[in-house]
Amino acid sequence: MSAPNRPTFRRIADEIRAAIDNGTYAPGSKLPTDAELAAQMGVTRTLIGDALQLLTTDGIVTKTRKGTFVSSFTSKINRDANTRYTKSFRESTTADGTKARGAFDAELRARGLTPKTDLQVKRVVPPNHVADLLGIPANEVLVVSRARVMFAVKEDGDEVPVQVATSYLPGDIAFGTVLETPDTGEGGLISRLADLGHRQSRISETIQVRRPSEAEATALNLTEDQRVYEITHSARTATDRVVEVTNHILPVHLWNLTYAWDLEG
Amino acid sequence: MSAPNRPTFRRIADEIRAAIDNGTYAPGSKLPTDAELAAQMGVTRTLIGDALQLLTTDGIVTKTRKGTFVSSFTSKINRDANTRYTKSFRESTTADGTKARGAFDAELRARGLTPKTDLQVKRVVPPNHVADLLGIPANEVLVVSRARVMFAVKEDGDEVPVQVATSYLPGDIAFGTVLETPDTGEGGLISRLADLGHRQSRISETIQVRRPSEAEATALNLTEDQRVYEITHSARTATDRVVEVTNHILPVHLWNLTYAWDLEG
DNA sequence: GAGTGGTCTAGACCACAGA
């Protein structure tokens, strides 16, 4: 009623969305082929494709060469920017008695998922905006880059990529230290930076939403029409030096973000 | 090179986007009609429509019954969650010597735009999640609702809607006070709440990205395929009472968000 | 009434994954 002349392809999308919500199509199951749906609904295959593309963009279904499948990820993961950087959360003990290895680890375990991270440590010349934040000349100085692709492993063993993040650490701090090794141990990067005498005291993050780059789309299994948060995170010490810049890329349909802070007078 | 088999409609979108970026089509100007572009490029009108829809979703062009127009808004507005709630920013003096009326006001003037706000003050039963945050029973208690639609007025007098925001204030605090009047004066809502003995001390915000509701799409001049940030803002006093909940809706293509906070040990 | 974009069909060809 609210939309009297709602186009057919949107009505079809609504219909299928409702069918997924009410359990007619279970998470992970295969939908009928476009051609079958077209026959059922008495429309062209083109229309079904348009309708399903809307659901694909929302992350509700995934289209492959083998058919259309209902996404198995339903609820969103919460990224709480404040607790995630506290020592207690980063080093929190998980259900199986092991200690969490950094913020992302604790975050996923809190949701009953098992985290898995692919890491590549390199020395690189950072992107300009990162060099800028680190206070070093552009296109010149090498820094340590810790590029991660993070997965949520479900109970059935399926690995879903949920985030890519790249941390940049100044060379004079990180070269030749544990910060260039794969496992940063209990409490993660932030704890190790503190060990090295660079305890972080103030964080700032800027957020934008955009289409994924080609590389991001591939890594996160996204289409060009989906959207990601890009969070540029920078941490400075009490002496006001930026000792870490991290670029987080998160599909918007998988995450909520939370922030909290005190007001001064 | 990077995408060998890039579909035609995406290539066309890229082409037009580039033409807009390099000034071939100026901000605010009218593009050729779909039919003309189709003829120029030797493709069907359908394809041009698909291409332009990509740009519409990104907020780069606007389609009307009168033709396709290049958006006049280029850069994004920055919403700095921290400075925006400081007293000095909210009450900052603008170029013309007048005092800013709250956070949004100061935000836009910093960008050379003139803010304009349509306000409707009512007593309403708040949405469930708001009642929850305010610590009152759902579907029952009246609170003060201050619903705003905010515009950026350009130099040529054009008014672009950039945000809708609705603040909810507990009745026992707000009924019969200045909080039910249209103009909350210097420093805005927060200053008046402080005057009434409810100085805010801690803020938390949660962010998600979603399609706009029908009402939001109408108010903000969006299509169903564009995306908005929904920011749920709540403020509590030193005595830990939530005295304000505000729901902010911002088109993602118009805004960047910024947060900053201190780490404890 | 003329011109605009929005929608939809019917049918075609394609690339790609899997048996």
Next chain:
DNA sequence: CTGTGGTCTAGACCACTCG
């Protein structure tokens, strides 16, 4: 090889806006 979704055309009808 077959079946899948992805793309594209040609052409049609529509609703809306404006002169």
